[in-house]
Amino acid sequence: MDYYNNKKVVSWKTFKNGVYEGIVSGSESNMYTVHIDTEHPGKSFCNCPFADGRRVVCKHMIALYFTAEPKVSKDFLKEVEMWEAEEEERERQHYEDMRKYAKSFSKMELQEQLLDEMVQLEERRNYW
Ligand SMILES: [Zn+2]
Structure with missing residues (x-):
């Protein structure tokens, strides 16, 4: 191009x-x-x-x-723009799904999960 x-x-x-x-x-x-x-x-x-x-x-x-064949290049550009718009929409949807998933947990569940992660991180740090 x-x-x-x-x-x-x-x-x-x-x-x-x-x-x-x-x-x-x-x-x-x-x-x-x-x-x-x-x-x-x-x-x-x-x-x-x-x-x-x-x-x-x-x-x-x-x-x-x-x-x-300039029309071919125009069509190709249009297709690329469409793919990019679709990809953007997929990413937006994925982020929205993650957000919904995160919001589905209660505060207590999130605190337990955070604690687990902190413990694991510390163990990894000690290992290295
Ligand atoms: Zn060549």
Whole structure:
């Protein structure tokens, strides 16, 4: 996403629907030749040290993909925002559950539990 936002794709062209080739600048001003086939991802390649000769997806391929199909990057960002909102909601719910659990104890139970923990902490300290 950073490579896409920072316009690292120097040039690119469409071969046919979903097949793109371009030059993407990497770190230390290296230039990489990137070919992506969105229909057959296994046919994609890039000559960067990470992807050269391997069937992997690299950041240059994704930058080219996002540049050629900006809607994909928008959808991806929307999805990430949704995941983050869901994760936030899960954390909030978890905290709320813990709070309810803690509140379900009486003062006496909590005092006993605290005492137990203090004794255990002391024993551990003496052990070490
Ligand atoms: Zn690459």
